[in-house]
Amino acid sequence: MGSLYAWLLNFFLLxxxxxxxAFQLMFLMxxxxxxxxxxxxxxxxxxVIFPEYFAQGLLCLTFLFKGQWFFFLLSLPYLYNxxxxxxxxxxxxDVTEIYNELNREKQQRLFKLGFLSLAFLFVWTIEEELE
Structure with a gap:
């Protein structure tokens, strides 16, 4: 039952x-x-910056405490960034520099979205195989 709660927590955090x-990308577009x-x-x-950081840090910690070393090591670069x-x-x-940094901000969020989508697929498939 504890595994189910951990999986649900990981699912909702992801x-x-x-x-x-996606919300940030929508606003940038x-x-x-x-x-x-x-x-x-x-x-x-x-x-929404701090809730994103908090949720991603909590996700990394749940991977660590659950013993999913692959996912923990996979999410460490994102946490480090x-x-x-x-x-x-x-x-x-920054309001004054947003037009100069628009492409960099969009690329950064697209990379994060792709990374999180892959992590979601990995977590989904691995958790189904474990049970």
């Missing part, structure tokens, strides 16, 4: 992080097509 990244202004974009994206961005104070979106 879905929440994927949703946050809205800015690119000039549907929103940079102030709204920066405010809304900066609100989040910590590095936080320490360099580049984690928040």
């Amino acid at each position: 879905i929440s992080v994927i949703g946050i990244i 809205d800015l690119e097509f000039d549907y929103t202004n940079p102030y709204d974009l920066a405010y809304r994206m900066n609100l 989040n910590i590095r961005l936080q320490l360099q104070r580049r984690h928040l979106v």
Whole structure:
């Protein structure tokens, strides 16, 4: 039964992080097509940065405590990137520089989305094989 709870926690954490990244990508595309202004974009994206970091860190910890070493090691580079961005104070979106960094921000989020989608597929298939 504990394995089921751990799987559900991993599932919902992965879905929440994927949703946050998709939300951020949606706002970046809205800015690119000039549907929103940079102030709204920066405010809304900066609100979801810390929940994304928290959910991804918690996901990494659940992999560690559950003993899924492959997934833990797979999620460490993403966690390292989040910590590095936080320490360099580049984690928040700057209103004045958003147009200059738009392509980099989109590519970063697309990479995160692809990575999390692969992690979701790996977790889904491996958990089904374990039971």
